[in-house]
Amino acid sequence: MAKETLITACPRDCQDCCSLEVEVQDGKITRVDGDKNHPITQGFACPRGRAYPELIYHSDRILKPLRKKEGEWEEISWQEAMDLIEEKLRKYMNAYGPESIFQYHYSGSESITKKITIRLFDRLGTTGVSGDLCMQAGVSAQQYDFGGLEQSDLEDLVNAGGCVVWGRNVKVTHPHALPFIREGRGKGMKLATINPLSTGIEDNSDLIIRPKPGTDAALALGAANYLIQKNLIDQDFIFEHVYGFPAFRDAVEEFTLEKTSEITGVDQDKIVELALFFKNNSPVTTLLGYGLTRYRGGGNIIRAIDALSAITGNIGKPGAGVSYCSDRFWFLSKHLQGETNPYRRYLDMADLARGILEADNPPIKMGFINAANPVVNVPDTEEMKKALQSLDFLVVVDLFLTDTAKEADLVLPCTSFFEEEGVRVSSWSPWVYYCPKIIDSPGEVKSDEEIMIELAQRLGVKDFPWLNRNELIEWATEPLEKLGVTLDQLREKGHTLPPEHKSVAWEGLKFKTPSRRIELFSHKAKEEGNSPIATYLAPLAENYDFPYQLISAHSQYRIHSQFQVTPYIAKLNPEPRVIINPEIALAKGLEEEDLATIFNDRGQMTARVKIDNRIRPGVIQVESGWNVGSGGCVNSLLQTQKTEMGDCGALYDVKADIQKKE
Numbered sequence: 001m002a003k004e005t006l007i008t009a010c011p012r013d014c015q016d017c018c019s020l021e022v023e024v025q026d027g028k029i030t031r032v033d034g035d036k037n038h039p040i041t042q043g044f045a046c047p048r049g050r051a052y053p054e055l056i057y058h059s060d061r062i063l064k065p066l067r068k069k070e071g072e073w074e075e076i077s078w079q080e081a082m083d084l085i086e087e088k089l090r091k092y093m094n095a096y097g098p099e100s101i102f103q104y105h106y107s108g109s110e111s112i113t114k115k116i117t118i119r120l121f122d123r124l125g126t127t128g129v130s131g132d133l134c135m136q137a138g139v140s141a142q143q144y145d146f147g148g149l150e151q152s153d154l155e156d157l158v159n160a161g162g163c164v165v166w167g168r169n170v171k172v173t174h175p176h177a178l179p180f181i182r183e184g185r186g187k188g189m190k191l192a193t194i195n196p197l198s199t200g201i202e203d204n205s206d207l208i209i210r211p212k213p214g215t216d217a218a219l220a221l222g223a224a225n226y227l228i229q230k231n232l233i234d235q236d237f238i239f240e241h242v243y244g245f246p247a248f249r250d251a252v253e254e255f256t257l258e259k260t261s262e263i264t265g266v267d268q269d270k271i272v273e274l275a276l277f278f279k280n281n282s283p284v285t286t287l288l289g290y291g292l293t294r295y296r297g298g299g300n301i302i303r304a305i306d307a308l309s310a311i312t313g314n315i316g317k318p319g320a321g322v323s324y325c326s327d328r329f330w331f332l333s334k335h336l337q338g339e340t341n342p343y344r345r346y347l348d349m350a351d352l353a354r355g356i357l358e359a360d361n362p363p364i365k366m367g368f369i370n371a372a373n374p375v376v377n378v379p380d381t382e383e384m385k386k387a388l389q390s391l392d393f394l395v396v397v398d399l400f401l402t403d404t405a406k407e408a409d410l411v412l413p414c415t416s417f418f419e420e421e422g423v424r425v426s427s428w429s430p431w432v433y434y435c436p437k438i439i440d441s442p443g444e445v446k447s448d449e450e451i452m453i454e455l456a457q458r459l460g461v462k463d464f465p466w467l468n469r470n471e472l473i474e475w476a477t478e479p480l481e482k483l484g485v486t487l488d489q490l491r492e493k494g495h496t497l498p499p500e501h502k503s504v505a506w507e508g509l510k511f512k513t514p515s516r517r518i519e520l521f522s523h524k525a526k527e528e529g530n531s532p533i534a535t536y537l538a539p540l541a542e543n544y545d546f547p548y549q550l551i552s553a554h555s556q557y558r559i560h561s562q563f564q565v566t567p568y569i570a571k572l573n574p575e576p577r578v579i580i581n582p583e584i585a586l587a588k589g590l591e592e593e594d595l596a597t598i599f600n601d602r603g604q605m606t607a608r609v610k611i612d613n614r615i616r617p618g619v620i621q622v623e624s625g626w627n628v629g630s631g632g633c634v635n636s637l638l639q640t641q642k643t644e645m646g647d648c649g650a651l652y653d654v655k656a657d658i659q660k661k662e
């Protein structure tokens with residue numbers, strides 16, 4: 001049979017949301033790479049995207065439901081598996097009430113119908129999981145400042161006079177931004193990199209700042225104060241479009257160059273350079289990274305940077321903006337969830353293990369997890385394992401026996417996105433992507449949606465009317481018509497930009513705040529118990545008795561814990577690595593390629609040493625997502641603490657020590 005090439009989109013929790021070319025021969029996928037005709041993907045996919053064939057055809061993939069019996073896995077039929085889940089759900093709901101069951105769904109593979117799991121369990125009234133590990137602190141921050149979240153298209157970067165890459169490791173987590181940064185540079189755009197870590201774009205930057213981790217709010221407020229004191233701000237823009245400037249001006253007065261330098265560890269002349277970067281290179285686009293928000297004061301960091309951009313007039317015009325994410329498609333999730341149950345009990349994601357173990361009245365007896373691997377991805381791996389082991393019955397839906405699935409009593413095998421039709425939107429891309437069914441699913445795997453529909457039918461759940469996945473997709477895509485997109489068009493033409501799409505964030509400068517301006521003073525923030533004005537909150541890590549800040553950054557070889565099983569990724573990234581500055585290496589007698597133990601009072605991990613003089617002294621950088629068996633699972637060392645807004649895990653606000661492994 002001839003080869004054919006089909007177009008789909010990567011459903012991983014990644015900023016690039018690539019359009020993918022999939023080569024198929026004789027019903028089998030032989031190659032996956034970036035779509036050459038897509039303006040953002042531009043013909044290249046990252047190593048994870050290229051590893052998809054190895055992932056979906058991996059011999060470890062689960063192809064039939066598995067039940068654990070006396071510690072051993074045995075294959076069972078779907079009939080038996082679903083009978084068992086129904087029996088257990090009914091049993092615990094009747095004996096203890098629905099809140100004795102907890103359900104956890106995250107971002108393992110995304111399409112607009114995947115969160116139907118949450119709807120099902122919401123209607124059952126079970127305990128849910130709230131907060132996140134990713135971006136909510138910054139979401140709350142930008143909601144206070146702008147009343148919503150918009151970001152300009154990547155193509156708009158070439159209109160910028162300056163680009164500040166602040167806390168975002170574009171080479172790793174946003175590689176498709178690089179061609180646009182390069183193009184902008186070719187047109188004379190200045191580039192500033194602000195990050196305590198080694199990100200690989202410093203060498204090509206005009207300004208490099210490596211602040212102490214978690215002190216970026218002070219840095220931005222210090223730069224803002226300098227501009228205010230020198231009268232270098234955009235008075236007209238502030239007059240027309242900013243609310244609360246006088247209060248902001250007074251509040252930031254304390255951030256003198258001297259004090260800012262003391263807090264951030266950044267020389268005073270660099271703080272001035274940063275301030276002037278925003279003033280002199282306008283329009284300036286700032287690309288914000290989620291790493292910025294993984295500290296107690298993460299939301300205020302974003303608010304402080306928003307404020308610096310606002311007072312220099314760098315918002316709402318081509319080439320300017322503060323890019324975090326976009327809420328453009330969030331109405332689709334709201335449609336999918338419908339009216340949610342206001343009486344549900346929730347556990348904090350950032351402190352999930354304790355939540356499960358300490359839940360009372362009723363205690364948690366059963367768990368249902370899909371699209372997630374909390375043992376590796378939520379803080380405190382050992383406690384998380386204990387919490388799952390404490391349950392009477394745990395169901396996990398996954399492609400593989402992950403560290404979480406290993407703790408289950410029943411594992412249901414699910415489809416990959418190549419094996420089902422889907423529609424994909426993301427918080428980072430303006431495109432609506434159509435994902436056709438490309439291959440038949442192997443073995444007896446089922447989609448998450450099919451599993452939820454069958455469970456709903458068995459349990460007689462109201463408000464869950466779909467008889468099959470097709471009906472669900474038709475219904476879930478209906479609201480797209482508001483944007484001028486229909487499922488029929490997508491099926492016919494593939495991905496599309498909605499006709500109404502605006503490529504410049506906040507163009508027209510009509511903000512969604514109560515004052516309709518950018519709010520440097522937010523009454524809403526105050527009502528919700530936060531500072532009304534961006535402020536600096538010292539990182540929690542300052543209180544810990546270990547010498548080095550431990551940052552568990554994303555790797556270009558995994559999305560959270562996924563892809564590690566593939567030989568391609570295993571070859572590129574065979575073992576956990578720790579990056580340190582020569583100063584730490586010298587102090588600890590460590591050399592390149594040594595094996596090191598990184599430890600604190602919570603746990604430890606092992607990693608191979610890489611010495612890099614671009615990382616800030618005092619910082620240890622490891623890769624998130626390594627599984628428990630690798631010895632490099634950093635979440636064993638993470639504290640269960642939260643950001644000041646958005647209920648986000650303050651994952652980087654932690655310290656550790658390092659020593660040579662004997």
Ligand code: SF4
Nearest residue numbers: 010014017018046049
């Ligand atoms: S993981 Fe991200 S960069 Fe890689 S293929 Fe998927 S969307 Fe593209």
